[in-house]
Amino acid sequence: MTISGKLTSIQQKNQSRLCIGLDTELTKLPYILKSKPESIFEFNKAIIEATVNQVCAYKINFAFYEQYGAEGMVALRKSLECIPENIITIADAKRGDIGNTSRAYAASVFEEMNFDAITVSPYMGRDSIEPFLEYDNKIVFILALTSNPGSADFQRLISNGKPIYRHVVETAHTWKCNAALGFVVGATHPNEVQEIRTYSSNSIFLIPGIGTQGGDASATMKANGDAPAIVNVSRAILYASSGVDFESKACEQAQRYQKEIGM
């Protein structure tokens, strides 16, 4: 099955475009779990089991694991192994470096860890991203217009009458690409989701910014229409409760977002 087929298939099966971001932090774990790196895996496993029928993808943000050193990376790998084969796995790593270095990052994430997808940063241009695009049956999400306040600093600068994020999207479409091409576009910018869809109608959007960051799910999904999209929520689901009921509350929140995002 192609990666696009895998995405369509799980979205249909679970009737969901929701992705849960496993941005797990020790200081935010429910009080019944001990504050030690082993608990990260224990927590993730519980969250995955509680929400596995509500999602199409899980996104693992490397920062949260790297900060706990080797034990954190063990937690990352064990969490990844817990995710059923039919669900999309996204390495949220925002990598990007000169060609030979990006090649090593791609090998790490796509081969050594066997993720389905990765997020990459476009600042260094074509040769920093092409090593990722060479892979068949992987999704490469290039940062376009991110959900955070700092997205206004450089992504929205106008050059030749177009914002930089539009240059990124249009230019990326001209690159040789075996992978499925995707872009990160924040739900905090529904108007721009609609605008970007006018020149990138079939790419896969990874849409963060709903939940704690305050993005508008229904406006964003209306703007995106039927085009392929994966919508991420992290903290608002993971930390829905800090008590013994954290799993059932996470599941409730996942169902709420699944419905709000719609199909």
Added chain:
Amino acid sequence: MTISGKLTSIQQKNQSRLCIGLDTELTKLPYILKSKPESIFEFNKAIIEATVNQVCAYKINFAFYEQYGAEGMVALRKSLECIPENIITIADAKRGDIGNTSRAYAASVFEEMNFDAITVSPYMGRDSIEPFLEYDNKIVFILALTSNPGSADFQRLISNGKPIYRHVVETAHTWKCNAALGFVVGATHPNEVQEIRTYSSNSIFLIPGIGTQGGDASATMKANGDAPAIVNVSRAILYASSGVDFESKACEQAQRYQKEIGM
């Protein structure tokens, strides 16, 4: 001692602005070392011992270690421990994400691993970089104009009469910063090194692109003048010989670049 003091002190002591990038790849190791992850550390240790009086810094590029999984990360940590206390250690990770995520990356690199410096990508703007800038006595190198061909794709787009890389440098100077502010500017662009020095005279430049990438050391150093700079060479030193004499050849090449770069 402040981080700037540490840099000046080692540059004076060793009479060197050279940094060696430990971009170690199994397939390029000398034939006398076995092609297994443990050899990465063995090789790095030999290179560090052979060149320790020729450098002011070592730069560890995370990609090359992450691609070998947990064993690669062990090699990274053990290599880091081999670097003498008085030499600057740079985490070449090109990180950058939304605020709470960048905070975790900063904790990982500056606290958990205790690197002196990091490279970060500016695409996501202020809140993606501020968590790094909060640290006293660390150097934060923001990508400005990178050494690779893809630097032309977005970094050189003109907005309001100025290239994007100039927006990055000028804007970064307006951000709250406890750390020592630095920029990555490739030696493949000596004219722009000179231009950027007109509006960023005291920041620390991390200058890659000399050696395999073909940058011009003497033109670049002339353009930079006396401003603080660390000049990186990776492959041309690491893989100077694939034979039994790899340590002495690496030392010879390091001496050659040390002289070419000058003080």
